[in-house]
Structure formats: C-alpha cells, structure tokens
Amino acid sequence: MTIKILISVALGIGVGYFVLPSWVFSYTDIIIDIGLCALLFFVGIDIGKQKDVFVKIKNMGFKILLVPLMIITGSIVGSILGGLIFKMPMNESGAVGAGLGWYSLSPMLLSSYSNELSALAFLSNVVREIMAVISVPIIAKKIGYIESIAPCGATGMDTLLPVVSNSTDPQTTIICFISGFICTIAVPILVPIIIKL
C-alpha cells in the first residue's frame, strides 16, 4: 500500500509538472472535494459496521479516552517543538502535527492555506505512518502495549490496527481501534482550528 501511495503521488507530481497547463489547478479543488466526500462516506459505512464499538467504549470506561487525548496533545506539542528547529510559526507546525498520520486528509485541509504547508503535512504524516509501522512492534516489546498505540494516531483504526493486534493483546487492540476512531474524528476538526490560531 505504501508503495502504491508513493507511486500515485509521484505520478501526480510528474503529470502536474510536465504535462498539464497551469489553468487546470483551479479545477483540482472541486475534484478533491468530491473525491474526499466519497471516501468519507465509505469510511463511515466501515465504522458503522463495527456495531459493538460504542458498547466497548462504555465497558472500558472514560479513562480510555485519555489515550487518544494524550496522543493528540503529544503529536501537536512534538510537532510544534520540531517546528521550532526550523523557526516555523506554531500554528503551521501544530496543524501538521494535528494530522495524526492521516496523510490523505490533513494536506487537503491545508491546501487552501498554502500548498507548501500542504505538501509538508502530507510528507510529514506519511513519514509518521512509516515510522509507526516500524516502531509499533518495538515499542510494544520494549516500552509497553498502551504506548505502542501512540505512533498510529488516526491510522490506529485501519492501516495500523493489524500491526498493533499482531504485537499486543486483544484488549490493547480494542483500545487502539477506539483511539484511532477518536483521532480520526479529531483531525478534520483540529487542523482547521489550529491553522487559524
């Protein structure tokens, strides 16, 4: 999947750079909006199919919600601190961190703000997912199960869930799904808010 993703983006960049005239740019906005709407609709069906997710949240108690809360806070704080190295404005670096690894959505949320930041949000969140794939099994072994959920961010409910389930136990897997679910909801809310700060 990661390779397919990189190929899609690289192909797009190549086509945009070498083939298409610049007036096409103004039409890409609406195409992205339509595509994103379709994708979110299908993601919604997927979430709805997991009928017991709300029962599980209730059974495990509200303390579980601290996990995504800390992931979100840690991601934003970390990204802001990383951004300080490059003297980036805090709202920009914070918004990139608030992408929580959802590399397809966060750059689109920022595309109206600036294309350069949008590209940074994309690359940085792709990097995050690759790091998650590599680090989840190591963190689960060396630090702890709950901590191994943290790198996943919003991808904890889809791409990274099999990795977590493979490296930890069923309870942690459920927490990971719930955490990914909440992070997924948080991304389209937090990114536009933080960039406006």
Place this chain on the structure above:
Amino acid sequence: MGLSLLLYLLLLIAGGIIGYHDLASEKLQSKLGKIQTCCLLFLLFIMGIRIGLDENVVSSFFTIGFKAIILGLFSVLFSVLFVKLVKNFIIGKKEGKTSDN
C-alpha cells in the same frame, strides 16, 4: 472551510448509519476496501498534480523532506511519551491485564 467540514462530517455519519443498519448491499460491502483504496489513490494523484503544478513546492522539495522527517519524528516521540505519562492512571486501577511486556 466550515461548510465543507460540515459536509464531511454529515457524509461520515450518513455512511455510519448505513453501515450500522446493514443498508449497504453485500456486494458493496465486500468491495468497500477496494473502493476506499481507489478513492484514496485517486485523491493522492490529484493532490500530486496540485503539488506538481506549483513550482514553489517542487523547487523546495528537498528542504521539505528533512522538515517532514523531523516533524513526523517529534510527533511520534511526544505522543508515545504523553501516553506513557498517563498509562498507570489508565490501567493501574484496572486489573492490570494489559501486561507491560
């Protein structure tokens, strides 16, 4: 932005209701993963086109690459650190079934 944000959330909820009540046909459900992948790859392709059309982004790609790695790395490190801080509070009072190892 606010309006499209509302639209995104509404579609997510609409999809959720359809999924929850099994209103989608089995044929559609079995193809859900493929449809999502296609949508995603198409979106990324269009996004690539946007990036490719913007010469500023292309020319600064190498500086962005390093920045992206640092921001991604710091996000991961601090999210792990922050979760570690509250870990004992989350599972300490429970039966502690989730082992450390």
